[in-house]
Amino acid sequence: MHRSKPRHRSKDVGMAENSTVTVDSAVAAGAVLETWGHFMPALEGGWVRAKGGGLAAVTRVPAPPLNGVWVAGADADPQHIADLLDEVAATGLPHCLQFRPGAVERMTKLALSRSMTREEDIPLMALDDAGQLDAAQAVSGLTIRELSPKEAPAHARLAAAGFELPVEMFLQLTTPALLAAPGVRCYLGEVEGQPVTTGLGFTIGSYVAIFNIATPPGHRRHGYGAAVTARAVADGLGAGASWSWLQASAAGQPVYERLGFRTVETWQCWIAAGKTHK
Numbered sequence: 001m002h003r004s005k006p007r008h009r010s011k012d013v014g015m016a017e018n019s020t021v022t023v024d025s026a027v028a029a030g031a032v033l034e035t036w037g038h039f040m041p042a043l044e045g046g047w048v049r050a051k052g053g054g055l056a057a058v059t060r061v062p063a064p065p066l067n068g069v070w071v072a073g074a075d076a077d078p079q080h081i082a083d084l085l086d087e088v089a090a091t092g093l094p095h096c097l098q099f100r101p102g103a104v105e106r107m108t109k110l111a112l113s114r115s116m117t118r119e120e121d122i123p124l125m126a127l128d129d130a131g132q133l134d135a136a137q138a139v140s141g142l143t144i145r146e147l148s149p150k151e152a153p154a155h156a157r158l159a160a161a162g163f164e165l166p167v168e169m170f171l172q173l174t175t176p177a178l179l180a181a182p183g184v185r186c187y188l189g190e191v192e193g194q195p196v197t198t199g200l201g202f203t204i205g206s207y208v209a210i211f212n213i214a215t216p217p218g219h220r221r222h223g224y225g226a227a228v229t230a231r232a233v234a235d236g237l238g239a240g241a242s243w244s245w246l247q248a249s250a251a252g253q254p255v256y257e258r259l260g261f262r263t264v265e266t267w268q269c270w271i272a273a274g275k276t277h278k
Helices: 010-017 025-042 078-089 101-113 133-137 149-163 167-173 224-238 253-259
Strands: 047-051 054-058 067-071 095-099 122-127 142-146 184-191 194-204 207-214 243-247 262-272
Touching: 025 047, 025 054, 025 067, 025 122, 025 194, 025 207, 025 243, 025 262, 047 078, 054 078, 067 078, 078 095, 078 101, 095 101, 101 262, 122 253, 133 224, 133 253, 142 194, 142 224, 149 167, 149 184, 149 194, 149 207, 184 224, 194 224, 207 224, 224 243, 224 253
Parallel strands: 067 095, 207 243
Antiparallel strands: 047 054, 054 067, 095 262, 122 243, 122 262, 142 184, 184 194, 194 207
């Protein structure tokens, strides 16, 4: 089934503003695992396994944040999480272990026992007030359009430039099949016909998850990344969602805060290098 056309008019955003939504950390954490559960199997060779308060997920893209185990339960059984990590490690891919504050003691011991390395903590952010979305999209000279599934490579190329990573990774991650999946919308922002920013929204039930917001270095500090984020959120709200979530980098966090996102909690992230990059 195909998606409906994008909707990001004030009327739709206003509908979200008139509803009262309270997103707590448990709800947001559940959304993270649920989103991975929908997202990973949409990729060729991708899979998920749930066990004991954790979710193992593999994209087969050779990047630690895209394969690993996510732990939403504060009382998750370390042995169950270890079993899930074993399944991921068996792929030979670099991978991660991410977990909520309540699970720090048990999961840190597990990560250290496996010689994993701690990376930068990851803010889990939620937006439940759409008041800033219209203004953020009003950037002079910028036009944002939704990409068709066959235009997936355009997103991959710009995302690679924005994250300064190999384009092959994003071509493998954001395929035409993924963009054709229900609830997925991908965007390209242009100024005078030149691509300057891109992003992806994934609407599942009551929320829209935001990924791959990327602006190449030469086009930053113009509000382009905020604009494409606002468009993705607004379209999700217009399609029936009532709130949005994302995981932010340290550099992106202030941008999202200006849009109305707030940090509900911060997750630790530990990585293992893996044995192969095939």
